[in-house]
Amino acid sequence: MVFPISHIRDRFPSLSVKDGERDRIYLDNPAGTQVPSTVIDAITHYLLHNASNAGGAFATSIETDRTWRKAHEDMATFLGANSAAEIVIGQSMTSLTFHLSRSICHDFRPGDQIVITRMEHEGNVGPWLEIARDRGLEIRWVEFNRDSWQIEPEDLAASLTERTRLVALNYASNMTGSVNDVKRLTRIAQDAGALVYVDAVQLAPHHLVDVQALGCDFLACSSYKFFGPHMGIVWGKEELLTSLYPYKGRCVSDASPDRFEMGTPQYELLAGLSATVEYFAELGALCGGSGDMRAQIAHAYDAQRRYEEPITNQLIAGLQTIPGVTIYGISNPNRIAERVTTVSFRHDRHDPKAIATALAQSGIHVWHGHNYAYEPARALNLPLEEGVVRIGLSHYNTQSEVEHTLNEITKAVKIAG
Structure with missing residues (x-):
């Protein structure tokens, strides 16, 4: 069936916001997506009707307890987890990773040894560098292949030793958009006796995550990257979460995930998180899917990928026609399934900030800089103070927005030149 783009755009009220007479085009999605009205409504409804702390005998507290449970249950469904006890929710992926790294x-x-790939976002680097410094651990690095733009299995295998205790793996790069074969890489790492911690922040907005199929030990994502509130989520195998030493207050339950969720949760955002998962299920049904919530979510991802991949190829092909542009990532249209919609580039005469500023003046929201892809930028010998221009599409963007953006990039380059 035809992807219902008009209906989907109607679900996102921010897409109709204008700056004067000028439309906004949101291509800053790798840093954070817009949210559907149902997520906004869920947060507002909680604050209006159920604002309370948990554990009380009165109605709003009982509803708050239910909101907390449901958010964990819904995220377990979203990620394919065995149970809600495997879902840890907190402020952000980075803060959770820093906290869990100690445990x-x-x-x-x-x-x-801790092995880290050069594809990682700083959120899956900094925590391991700090705990390694604290505990006298050795850091070993795995380069990504400059031809495939991926972590090659043989390169990971060569980095592992009998002292390797953990491998930090990137699922999809927030700079190049490349998707790694995490299932295969996980198997290699675990065969060497290492735990595997996966950063799926950039993958989760575009591809279905199935933690059981991957076989990894931990997986992190951020709901504000997939149309939800600003929260981080870490899935961990229940037997691991219950065996780890918890850094927690004395009054905190020793049950999982309580033992890793510090302080009072952001209950209104948990309500929004459930609404975010429900949005995916509703999208699946709208696109002709059937079955339980997990099946509907899977259908939503299939439908949006069929929509996103052609406009991503349109963007890449258009950039390739602009003289002086270099794309950092997979550009072969036949390999579109091996990347997400994040496309980064540089121009040989104009720095990324100048191009991003020109686009901003036309109402087009894109990012410039290293975007916390510090290690990829260093590995590619990019000027860290400049980085790249980064464009990231979502399932609510359109072919006409891509065409307009390409025209504005061409114009910006000509005017500046």
């Missing part, structure tokens, strides 16, 4: 590495010994 994961609690029993590591000086000289033990």
Whole structure:
């Protein structure tokens, strides 16, 4: 069936906001997506009708308890987890990773090794560098292949030793958009005796996540990257979460996930998180899917990928026609399934800030800089103070928006030149 783009755009009220007479075009999606009205309504409804702390005998507190449980249950469904006990929710992926790194590495010994790939966002680098410094651990790096733009299995295997305790793996790059074969890489790491911590922040807005199929030990994502509120989520195997040493207050339950969720949760955002998962199920039904919530979510991803991939190829092909542009990532249209919609580029005469500023003046929202893809930028020998221009499409963007953006980039380059 035809992807119902008009109906979908109507679900996102911010898409109709104008700056004067000028439409906004949101291509800043890798840093954070817009949200549907149902998510906004769920947050507002909680604040109006159920604002309370948890654990009380009165109505609003009982509803708050239900909101907390439902958010964990819904995220378990969203990620394909075995149970809600495997879902840890917090402020952000980075803050959760910093917190959990202390527990994961609690029993590591000086000289033990953590392997990190050069594709990682800083959120899956900084926490491991800090705990390695604290505990005398060794960091080993795995380069990404400059031809495939992916982590090659043989390169990961070559980095592993009998002292490797953990591997930090990037699922999809927030700079190049490349998607790694995390299932295969996980198997290689685990065969060497290592735990695997996966950053799926950039993948989750575009591809279905199935933690059981992947076989990894931990997986992190951020709901504000897939049309939800500003929250981070980490899935972990229940037997691991219950065996780790928890850094927590004395009054906190020792049950999972309570033992890793510090302080009072953001209950209104948890209500929005459930509405975000429900949005995917509703999208699946709208696109002709059937079955339970997980099946509907899977159908939504299939439908949006069929829509997003052609406009991503349109963007890449258009950029390739602009003299002086270099794209950092997979540009072969036959490999579109091996990347997400994030496309980064540089021009040989104009710095990224100048191009991004020119686009902003035309109402087109894009990012410039290293965008916390610090290691990829260093690996590619990019000027860190400049980085790249980064464009990221979503399922609510249109072919005409891509065409207009390409025209404005061409205009910006000519005017500046």
